[in-house]
Amino acid sequence: MTTPARALTSYWRRRIAATVATIALATALTGCDSPGAISGASDSERPVVLTTFTVLADIAQNVAGDKITVESITKAGAEIHGYEPTPQDIAKASRAQLILDNGLHLEAWFEQFIAELDVPHVVVSDGIDVMDITEDANAGLPNPHAWMSPVNVQHYVANIRDSFIELDPENGEYYTDNARAYTAELEALNQNLIEGLSGLKENERALVSCEGAFSYLARDAGLEEKYIWAVNAEQQATPRQIASVIEFVKENQVPAVFCESTVSDAPMQQVVQSSGAAYGGTLFVDSLSEADGPVPTYLQMIEHDSTVILEGLTGKKQ
Known part of the structure; x- marks a missing residue:
C-alpha cells in the first residue's frame, strides 16, 4: 500500500x-x-x-x-x-x-x-x-x-x-x-537576549506560541516552552492541543501568549479568551519581512522577537 x-x-x-x-x-x-x-x-x-x-x-x-x-x-x-x-x-x-x-x-x-x-x-x-521534537506525530x-x-x-x-x-x-x-x-x-x-530575559519572574519564564519553533531560543534564555502544534502542517490546532495550552497557561499563570507571522493566530486567540492571558504579539520565525517591514534582517528578527516576548511577559515597554 x-x-x-x-x-x-x-x-x-x-x-x-x-x-x-x-x-x-x-x-x-x-x-x-x-x-x-x-x-x-x-x-x-x-x-x-x-x-x-x-x-x-x-x-x-x-x-x-x-x-x-x-x-x-x-x-x-x-x-x-x-x-x-x-x-x-x-x-x-x-x-x-x-x-x-x-x-x-x-x-x-x-x-x-x-x-x-x-x-x-x-x-x-x-x-x-x-x-x-517531543510531542505530536513528529516526536523524536x-x-x-x-x-x-x-x-x-x-x-x-x-x-x-x-x-x-x-x-x-x-x-x-x-x-x-x-x-x-x-x-x-x-x-x-x-x-543581549539572555540579559534581557534574565529578570523575568518564575511564572513569566514561559514562552507559549502557536508553533514549537522556539525550543532553541528558549534553551538559550532559560524559558519553558509550550506550543499548540509542533511543526506547521495543513491540519493544525486540534481541540485537544488548544485545551492543553489553556490548561498550561492557567496552571502557571502565564501572563501572555504569542503566535508566528506566517500562520493564523485564531487558535491562540481561543487560548486568550479561555485563559485570561494577554495576546503578547506576533513573532517572526520562518520568514523575514519586506525591506520596509519590521524585520528585514535576521539580527532585527531576533531583536524584535526578544522585545515582543519581554514586553508581553512583563507588561512593560522596553
Missing part, C-alpha cells in the same frame, strides 16, 4: 523532473535564458548562491558581501514547511552555483527539488546541538528551527563561510573576515 509520504515524494519527483527537462529543452532550442533566470545573473561575473528561505539568504549575504549574489527561493512572508516550488524556482536553481538549505527536515519539499538538479548544496545546520524528529538561536547561527556562518571559500577560493580571506565580523554581532545579540 502506498503511503501519503511516498505518494507525495513520487509526485514531486515526476513534477520536478518534467520541469527540468522542459527548461533544458527550451534552453537548447532558443539558446537564451528562460524567463525564470535569476535577475542580473547574466550581467555579473559573481557566483550565484540560492537559499531555501529568506532568513538563510540574509545570513549568507552577510558572509558573501559584494562577491556573491545571494537569493532566496521563497519570498518574504512565505511559510517554508509546506512550500510548493514553482517552475521559476527550478529555473533559478538550475543556474545557481550552490544551494544552501537548513536541513533537519525543515524543507519537506527540498529532497525532491534538488534530486533532479546538477547543483551542489550545503546543509548549513551541520554541527549544531540538535533538539528533538529533530526540531528544525535551529536558526532561532544566535549560538546555532554561528555554526551556520562557519558552514557558509567554508562553502563560499570552496566555491570562490580567490576571495577566501574576504569571506573569513566577513564571517568573523558577523559572528561577533551574533554573540553580542545572544548576550
